[in-house]
Amino acid sequence: MGTISLKNISKSFGSTQVLNNLNVDINDGEFLTLVGPSGCGKSTLLRIIAGLEQQTSGDVLIDNKNVNRVRASERDLAMVFQSYALYPHLTVRRNLETPLRLRDYNAFERLPLIGNFSPSKKEKTESINQLVNKTSETLKISELLDRKPGQLSGGQRQRVALGRAMVREPVAFLMDEPLSNLDAALRVHMRSELSELHNSLKTTFVYVTHDQAEALTMSSRMAVMIDGNLLQLDTPQEVYDNPSSLSVAQFVGSPKINIFKGTSDSSGTVSFLNVNLKRKSSESNTDLHIGIRPEHLEITNESNENTFSGTVAYRENLGSDIFFHVNIEDGSNKIIVRGLPQLTHQISNGSSVNIKRVSDKALLFNQVGMRVQFTNA
Amino acid sequence: MEAKQYIGEGWKHAILIIGAIVVMLPFYMMVSMSLKSQQEIQSISGGLIGAQETQTFPVCVKTGYSEETCTMKPYQYNYWFAFEKAPIPRYLMNGVIVTLSIFIIQVLVALPCAYALAKLRFYGREFVFSMVLFCLLIPVHGIALPLYVMLAQAGLVDTYSALILPWTISVFGIFLMRQFFMTVPDELIDAARMDGMGEYAIVWKVMLPTAIPALLAFAIFSVVAHWNDYFWPRMVITGNRDLFTPPLGIREFRGGIDSDEFGPMMASIVTVTVPLIVAFIIAQKRFIEGITLTGMK
Incomplete structure (x- = not known):
């Protein structure tokens, strides 16, 4: 299951209001895009869902459970960042393993050397390896596992970042402009690949972009945000054909x-x-x-x-x-x-x-x- | 290249070569004098290594060794006598203990502090940072006396603690690491949080590895400064020779009743300097590797 509901979410930094009483219900398995010009608060909203930012008021519910006071790591969400944010000093394999190690090993098992004496560690290591291998095969990055992020191209890093999100099999993926660092051709290619990935995983995707083309092509529903307000939330076709306001009409369509x-x-x-x-x-x-x-x-x-x-x-x-x-x-x-x-x-x-x-x-x-x-x- | 460019390049090289000579000459003198006999040093003859004639050394005999023991080549004598006269290995070990303890504790304090100042938002952060900058302005010698009095009151004079404790919080280290952490993208930290790391785990498992180049630069500053420090050890180590650091040890060779013996003195200085130079060369290599490690974007 992976439903996310945002109820009356507001956020202000000092006296600046960034989000204005937002209500969004994200269905299980949906590809929802938050789209809007830069500075409209869409990334802030995503970070509030992730738990990296605390909302000023309002509630975040994941699977109908209030997670206002739950830490980011315990919300069982995975996030893909614009700059990929891979650990530069670790190999691709270790990058993929990290979230699993932190989730599955207990504090004792994470200790260097003596942690290996824990009887349950071997079993856990095996399941981690299996998950990493399975994910790297799905994303076709098996041959990159021993390299460091610095030795990868932009597209490859993008895949590794996706992989690090996927290994945990989270209830939902959060993506913050994951394609904007790629060149134009690769970006168009990755759009279709992300859509395919969504179809095969059938997990909830929440995707932030300022590119209305990405929103139109990939999402099952798109939420158009301008100046911290949610202006319209509907299927891409409906938003394009039937915009609720002049701003939406002007923002969507190229x-x-x-x-x-x-x-x-x-x-x-x-x-x-x-x-x-x-x-x-x-x-x-x-x-x-x-x-x-x-x-x-x-x-x-x-x-x-x-x-x-x-x-x-x-x-x-x-x-x-x-x-x-x-x-x-x-x-x-x-x-x-x-x-x-x-x-x-x-x-x-x-x-x-x-x-x-x-x-x-x-x-x-x-x-x-x-x-x-x-x-x- | 045209002739004109050669001349331009030539000028640059000439100036750099002069600079290099000015820097290298004392080292040359030090190595050369540590190999030559006293007469050769005083008459400024013998080139780099001197004639290396086997001879009997009077100061050695005066100290109480047999003439047979005191008969050898100058370079052997200088290094043998240096180690014989003062427990140089002990001094070196003290130097290692003190500089490493200082550096490790400095890192343990500076990294979390720099991380908090660079990446966490809390009330009063700017004030704390300005205090750090303010502390950079305080000269060590200005607070030496109060520090000494405090250590004396605590009964810590003539201990390792006296050598180590006053230097464990390095505001320079905090400042340097904070500036470096500012360049680490926030997303990397957010990613670590999403993966389930706590703030301390982020400092040691994410920030520390990415900060290796900056840390090495800081290590060079810190280790060189405290290895070479003469002022502070001279103040707090009053009697116990077992706690002498290398610079205090060299002082043992200062002219006594027997007149100055430059050969063994220079030999001891070479021994004290070599570890630093070796460490610097190794660090420099890692330094360059470290820069290629940061493939953040």
Whole structure:
């Protein structure tokens, strides 16, 4: 079992409030990602779960047991750190053994030399060896066991750090940006490997990242945190399609969502630039933010009341897609439009284009950034 | 390389060579004089090792040995007589006991203290650290007298404790190790905590091994300072020759009634210096190895 619940967690350092009354329930076997820009308190929250940091108020429950007063080592959690934090003076084997030795041997058995006289030590050593071997085979690091961390590449250290967490077979894994020290290609590769590992272990993963792409690709649910507040907790698809607020919409998705200034008239009908959405907002007679993702805009030859025009400022070719950074004619906005290479390859910087929106995809937000629903489809 | 660069490099080397000569010359004189006879030393002749003529040494005879025993080559005589006149092995052993005890206790105190100052958050930490810095400013000689009085009151004069106790807390060591521990990533300590280590286990099993290079640097400072210290042992060891440290021992060869005997004196100094030089060379090798050990990231 590995359920973790956080109830009304708050944390402040001096007068700075870092976490603001957070409530999260993490299910058994779930891959939950805490995602947010740097400084949003996500790492602090993870450290509170781990027991490395004490919350100012609120409760942490692991398997429905309150662990507020339980030490980090006794919470039966394992943590993977950004810098891997392997013991530099120990071989990989000893690095993997350390948590097991500390857990399984008693104080007498840990003594050098005379500890070997304890009758139960041999048996324990054997089971430790078995666990280490099993883990190193799963992670394909068996041939590295006799090396020191200094002799390993970044990717190998990452595996060893994972291994050190895995050997204990903890109730949950806590990961603090474990991939951010790797190069881009390896990072993408490790994403899929971590997902596979999660599928095979079926243990709870709590994963902290500032990279929304990692959150979208790996997690079963993601919790978006900004400025110490939990803004949304849902499946990645739901967070992407249905963000609860402007900040979430802007944080999740790359390239960023386009925000237009729009208005709703007395009947609630929403319009921006010269475009009328022909749909009604639940808030009438007000200024609104209208969010449209780059893939929901397309470049077109038509010019009518559903299109607006602009000048291409910059053309970003990713091979599979081309993103056009477009200055809109009235000069108010710079937006990003996705184009398919086969349709748009002749468009270059400086050319003027017409842009059409894909209907039913716009998101409305009010002046304070909260989501506003359409009243009819 | 162009000629110009050669000249530039040449200047640097010339200056370094002069510096090296200035440093090495006393050592050369010491070794040379420990091998030569008294006449050769006083007439400044004989080069590095002298003529090494077998001869009878008058001071030796005067001390009460037979003429036969006192007839040998100068280098043999100098070292033989040095060991004969003073219990040099005893002095060396005292030196080892004192410097090692001081160093070990200094480490036992400084490491947990430095760890707390660098990595633990507690009320008053900055104040404690500023007190450590403040203590760095106190000169040893300024507090020598009160220290002596305290030791005398406790009846510890003329004991090993008098030689060791006043030096067991090294603020310099605390400061040095604290600065080094600041560079150790917090995550390593958190990882150790997650693995189930207590704070003392972290100090000895995680911090100590990663701090080997800094510890060696500190060891060189500490051991050299206390091995060579003359001032403090001279104060607290008043009569008991069995407690003499090497520098006090050398004093035995200071000119007495018989006139100065430079040969045996230099021989004793060589014996006292060699262990330090050997230790330094070994430590230097480990020092370089130690730096490659820190593959933290």
